[in-house]
Amino acid sequence: MRARNGGAVWRKVPRALALAGLLAFCAPVCAQAAWTVVTADSTGVSRASTPEGALDSLSARGFLTARLDSTRADTAFVWAGPRARIESLRLVGGAALSDPMADWQSREGGVFDLRALREDLHRTASRYARLGRVEARLVPDLQIAAGGREVAIVVRVDEGPEAEVVGVELVGARSPSRAFASRRVGLTEPTPPSQIDLGQVRRRLDATGLYLEVGQPTLARAEDGGLLLQVPVVEAPPGAFDVVLGYLPPTGEGGGSVVGNGRVDLRNLFGGGRAASASLERTPGLASAVSVAVSDPFLLGSPLGVGLAFEGASxxxxxxxxxVAVSLRYALDPTLDLVATLAGEAVRPGTYGATLVDGRPRVRRTDDVLVGVGIAFARLDRPRTPRRGIALDVLAEQGRRGGDGLGTGPGSRRRLTVRGRIFVPTVAQQGLVFGADATVTQQQAGLDGLIDEGDLIRLGGAASFRGYDEDQFLARSALRALAEYRVRFDDASYVFAFTDAGGFDRPAGPGAVAERRTLLGYGAGLRVTTALGLATVTYALNPDLGPTRGKVHVGLQVGL
Structure with missing residues (x-):
């Protein structure tokens, strides 16, 4: 007769051991106890449902020669006898575990305890299961010798086939998506557990920036019989609201002014890594900008991501x-995406922009259609506040231009946009950040060879050249290099010193002369976690400003 329990199969053993294996770990006998059990050799007094149950319990604890002496009313008198010791303990077969008995309570020379042996076998079966050997069996063969004083144990191991992991399941996520998690870690087809790097699984999930904590993955059975990689996570807030305010000191033409922008980001919508954002920017003068964007990293469960964005400025x-732009992303791996875009851009002159200068309007009415290709690469240790890693985004666009007054028919337009960051840790909680931002535009000029304001980008302020006014410069092409030194207090808080260096060029246009200029900005700042949220303060200067005339920017990020 055999009985299977907890990954182990028990061979035929004496009656006391068999009953102990089957009964001692079922419902507690004390809950139905009706007999008082007294051991003649002072082993103790206990309760049992029957005298036979008392013998079974003693046998399970290693008293293999226990016997019933006599009974009186509801009291049973038993003799426990000597406790058996483990004369030898061996495992036969199995190579997946280097030391399968590393954490066993049962040891050669130790006291034999059937319950402890059962726990040891279950623990080792669980270790095999974590390796994908969910059908592993451990079959103990017990040989009793020396009149019940010694037990020789041989455990035969049948590892069984290695099951395959069919997906990743996030434990603790508000809206878990198995398809999203599986694609994010690169587990898109059934894979043996021995070929999965659990550390890499954690790093790739952490790199999404969607989780505050990512725990140790474990294996569990799926309903279809395969294995699931279960990863405990603590989700980050589902969104954030950012506001940045800047103060521009008084100039010779007037007093100081306040500029700024607000932004709302929603993350991991419906548990699939989808995102949405909206921002509003207020710059000096009667100028403003708005942008809205939505994206899905894995459209309909495919490796193809899609995004839709709108930007407007007046x-x-x-x-x-x-x-208006539509973008497609194809994930070559979790750190590298190929990007393709299709964008339509329109410029409309206002009342002032439509006025003529030397026979042509200050701003032309244009309609561009641009097709772009690029890459997005990110390998960072911490996505929210990285200390080590590289991030690079490159987009090259080319298209046709149409509009009023071009005269010679549609024109062509090309634009290259590059943004890169390198994070290098130095000592303790300190680190360096190096970066570069570049925009290079090439386009067919108008009838008279001039470029107007509608073709140019604006520079200056918190998002480009710090130390200068917001949108102070007009440029066709620009390059900025930056360096920061950070000293951290914790994962999110640090003080930093920075410098920005670069320049731009602008051809002549209606009412404006050509300009090529080098820019330099520098300053310091603080980013700290407060009761309201993450606050950032920077003070920036340039060589033409005195130390008391710097540009101040204050930002606050509040989790939703």
Whole structure:
């Protein structure tokens, strides 16, 4: 007769051991106890449902020669006898575990305890299961010798086949998505557990920035019989609201002014890594900008991500500019995406922009259609506040231009946009950040060889050249290099010193002369976690400003 229990199969053993294996670990006998059990050799007094149950319990504890002496009313008198010791303990077979008995309570020379042996076998079976050997069996063969004083144990191991992991399941997520998690870690087809790097699984999930904590993955059975990699997570807030305010000191033409922008980001919508954002920016003068974007990293469970973005800007009565773009992303691996875009850009002159200068308007009415290709690469140790790693985004666009007054028919337009960051730890909680931002534009000029304001980008302020006014410069192409030194207090808080260096060029246009200029900015800042949220303060200067005339920017990020 055999009985299976907890990954182990028990061979035929004496009656006391068999009953102990079957009964001692079922419902507690004390809950139905009706007999008082007294051992003649002072082993103790206990309760049992029957005298036979008392003998079974003693046998399970290693008293293999226990016998019933006599009974009186509801009291049973038993003789426990000597406790058996483990004369030898061996495992036969199995190579997946280097030391399968590393954490066993049962040891050669130790006291034999059937319950402890059962726990040891169950623990080792669980270790095999974590390796994908969920059908592993451990079959103990017990030989009793020396009149019940010694037990020789041989455990035969049948590891069984290695099951395959069919997906990743996030434990603790508010809206878990198995398809999203599996694709994010690169587990897109059944894979043996021995071929999965659990550390890499944790790093790739952490790199999404969607989770505050990512725990140790474990294996569990799926309903279809395969294995699931279960990863405990603590989700980050589902969104954040950012506001950045800047103060521009008084100039010779007027007093100081306040500029700024607000932004709302929603993350991991419906548990699939989807995102949405909206921002509003207020710059000096009667100028403002708005942007809205939505994205899905794995459209319909495929490796193809899709995004839709709208940007609009107006500048008093000079012009209005709009851009609508659709982007597609293909994940080559969790750190590298190929990007393709299709964008439409339109510029409309305002009342002032439509006025003529030397026979041509300050701003032309144009409609561009641009097709772009690029890459997005990110390998960072901490996505929210990285200390080590590289991030690079490159997008090259080319298209056709149409509009009023071009005269020679549609024109061409090319633009290259690059953004890169390198994070290098130094000592203790300190580190360096190096970066570069570049925009290079090439386009067919108008009838008279001039470029107007509608073709140019704006520079200066907190998002580009710190130390200068917001949107102070107009440029066709620009390059900025930056360096920061950070001293951290914790994962999110640090003080930093920075410098920005670069320049831009602008061709002549209606009412404006050509300009090529080098820019330098520098300053310091503080980012700290407060009761309201993550606050950032920077003070920036340039060589033309005195130490008391710097640009101040204050930002606050509040989790939703």
């Amino acid at each position: 500048r008093d009565s000079t012009l209005a500019r709009q851009r």
